[in-house]
Amino acid sequence: GENVEQHPSTLSVQEGDSAVIKCTYSDSASNYFPWYKQELGKGPQLIIDIRSNVGEKKDQRIAVTLNKTAKHFSLHITETQPEDSAVYFCAPKKGGYQKVTFGTGTKLQVIP
Amino acid sequence: DADVTQTPRNRITKTGKRIMLECSQTKGHDRMYWYRQDPGLGLRLIYYSFDVKDINKGEISDGYSVSRQAQAKFSLSLESAIPNQTALYFCATSSTGNEKLFFGSGTQLSVL
Numbered sequence: 493g494e495n496v497e498q499h500p501s502t503l504s505v506q507e508g509d510s511a512v513i514k515c516t517y518s519d520s521a522s523n524y525f526p527w528y529k530q531e532l533g534k535g536p537q538l539i540i541d542i543r544s545n546v547g548e549k550k551d552q553r554i555a556v557t558l559n560k561t562a563k564h565f566s567l568h569i570t571e572t573q574p575e576d577s578a579v580y581f582c583a584p585k586k587g588g589y590q591k592v593t594f595g596t597g598t599k600l601q602v603i604p
Numbered sequence: 605d606a607d608v609t610q611t612p613r614n615r616i617t618k619t620g621k622r623i624m625l626e627c628s629q630t631k632g633h634d635r636m637y638w639y640r641q642d643p644g645l646g647l648r649l650i651y652y653s654f655d656v657k658d659i660n661k662g663e664i665s666d667g668y669s670v671s672r673q674a675q676a677k678f679s680l681s682l683e684s685a686i687p688n689q690t691a692l693y694f695c696a697t698s699s700t701g702n703e704k705l706f707f708g709s710g711t712q713l714s715v716l
Binding site for chain 1: 608644645646647648649662663694696703704705706707708709710
């Protein structure tokens with residue numbers, strides 16, 4: 493099965509700084525790479541995703557980059573704000589299969 | 605109103621009791637899932653359903669059963685609850701051809 497590792501497990505940054513979370517996966521057939529944000533008391537919510545035919549995708553302050561050769565993808569948050577404080581999960585998946593393997597999560601704390 | 609609604613939000617029960625967690629959705633999605641979240645372990649798939657007559661085991665189905673009563677409803681049952689089933693349970697939905705998962709707010713279950 494897919495082995496997914498997410499680093500770091502916790503991350504504290506000053507407001508306005510950037511944050512980067514990395515997700516490493518093992519299955520070279522994975523072709524869909526999403527990031528979910530889970531706020532306290534809520535379910536995970538998709539914030540950005542990328543497919544294997546694209547190397548980078550941006551949406552305002554967040555971006556995802558993919559390195560298929562090295563089998564890792566990263567979440568980048570720039571100009572962090574207190575509302576970015578949450579737990580972030582990666583969840584790589586391969587097409588045609590329903591099983592999604594979630595990373596163990598990264599707790600991001602943005603210090604005002 | 606939430607698109608994916610889980611009831612109850614919190615439940616405390618005793619070992620050996622039967623318990624049902626319910627999920628309903630107004631998104632019109634055909635696929636529904638039950639996940640379990642434990643600290644430090646990410647989310648793990650219990651069961652999933654692609655349609656009303658379709659039930660599939662996930663990676664941790666032992667001790668659980670599900671029922672897809674209608675396209676909009678998917679319930680999870682613990683026939684005889686045990687303490688290591690204490691966890692946060694999430695229902696999620698998606699539509700065929702779209703990888704994105706939409707989660708409910710979760711049910712915190714405690715088995716004493």
